[in-house]
Amino acid sequence: MSTTPAGQENPVCPACGCKFTAKKGKRRNRLQLLQVYRCTECLHRFTTNAGNNVLVIFSDMRQDTLTLNLEHPRMVSTSLAMSKAEREHLLPDLHGVAVYALGVDGAGKDIAYWQTLRDFWTAYFKKTGADLESYSVLRDISTFAR
Numbered sequence: 001m002s003t004t005p006a007g008q009e010n011p012v013c014p015a016c017g018c019k020f021t022a023k024k025g026k027r028r029n030r031l032q033l034l035q036v037y038r039c040t041e042c043l044h045r046f047t048t049n050a051g052n053n054v055l056v057i058f059s060d061m062r063q064d065t066l067t068l069n070l071e072h073p074r075m076v077s078t079s080l081a082m083s084k085a086e087r088e089h090l091l092p093d094l095h096g097v098a099v100y101a102l103g104v105d106g107a108g109k110d111i112a113y114w115q116t117l118r119d120f121w122t123a124y125f126k127k128t129g130a131d132l133e134s135y136s137v138l139r140d141i142s143t144f145a146r
């Protein structure tokens with residue numbers, strides 16, 4: 001399986017700039033799955049840079065599904081919610097992803113609830129391997145929108 005889907009071009013070789021590069025499988029590093037390419041001209045091997053993965057969540061972060069309900073309790077128990085998330089397989093692999101949770105308002109809840117909810121999500125994203133860069137009631141995206 002080495003065919004390239006129509007319309008999808010391989011990246012240009014960073015060493016010689018030629019356009020004839022071939023996919024040479026995938027390699028996993030600590031942070032992400034990398035597509036490996038080899039230049040057919042100079043035989044330089046390289047990977048595409050997929051390191052700028054940013055996940056922005058505009059939400060009150062109050063997940064309320066049958067499997068994980070964070071809206072209902074007066075306080076969020078991190079250990080309880082984490083064990084649920086693990087049991088229900090709600091932990092995707094987010095290694096190499098920078099997460100910004102913005103606009104996390106505390107409407108209708110007290111500050112203690114907001115803090116315990118934040119504690120849970122902090123633990124949650126840590127478990128997924130993501131970097132939780134921001135968790136804020138503000139909606140300021142200037143920190144990453146350059």
Ligand SMILES: [Zn+2]
Pocket residue numbers: 013014015016017018039040041042043044
């Ligand atoms: Zn080359």
